[in-house]
Amino acid sequence: MRSLMTVALLGVFLQPSLAGEVFTPDGYSDFLSPGAIEVAKPMDVIKGELASFPESLESGSIRLEVKSYLDRGDRLVVDITQTGLLDDSIEGINRQFKFIGLDDGKYELWGYGYRHRCARGDVDDEWVTKPCP
Numbered sequence: 001m002r003s004l005m006t007v008a009l010l011g012v013f014l015q016p017s018l019a020g021e022v023f024t025p026d027g028y029s030d031f032l033s034p035g036a037i038e039v040a041k042p043m044d045v046i047k048g049e050l051a052s053f054p055e056s057l058e059s060g061s062i063r064l065e066v067k068s069y070l071d072r073g074d075r076l077v078v079d080i081t082q083t084g085l086l087d088d089s090i091e092g093i094n095r096q097f098k099f100i101g102l103d104d105g106k107y108e109l110w111g112y113g114y115r116h117r118c119a120r121g122d123v124d125d126e127w128v129t130k131p132c133p
Helices: 002-014 042-050
Strands: 063-071 075-083 090-101 107-118
Touching (some): 042 063, 042 090, 042 107
Antiparallel strands (some): 063 075
16 A cells, blocks of 8 residues: 555656646746646747747847757756846746657646846856846
8 A cells, every 4th residue: 555655646746747737846936837738749839938039139149048858758848048138137037848748649748947047136147036136
């Protein structure tokens, strides 16, 4: 009985969205989370997130970086970093999306995280989730 309970708890820990929730990785917040969703193609979600980039061409240092990789062989991780924003308190934004393939060929967003880098104050170039000064 004890091992069955351990396996059940482990399954929820490894794939939390199966319970309708999206996992937030350590060091990130759930700010602007799209919630637990199923999609035919993960990049449809990512394209929607990138549609407003750049905010303007006024900033001479705008940059967009998109990285993707497979984690554990069956989980797609897409990491989006935007810098050179027009916001004078935020230097950059980093968001991470984690998808898992489902048996029906669709994908489920099971992990999401948001963090930013402050442009001023005692920031030491760190990614944080707290408000910037």
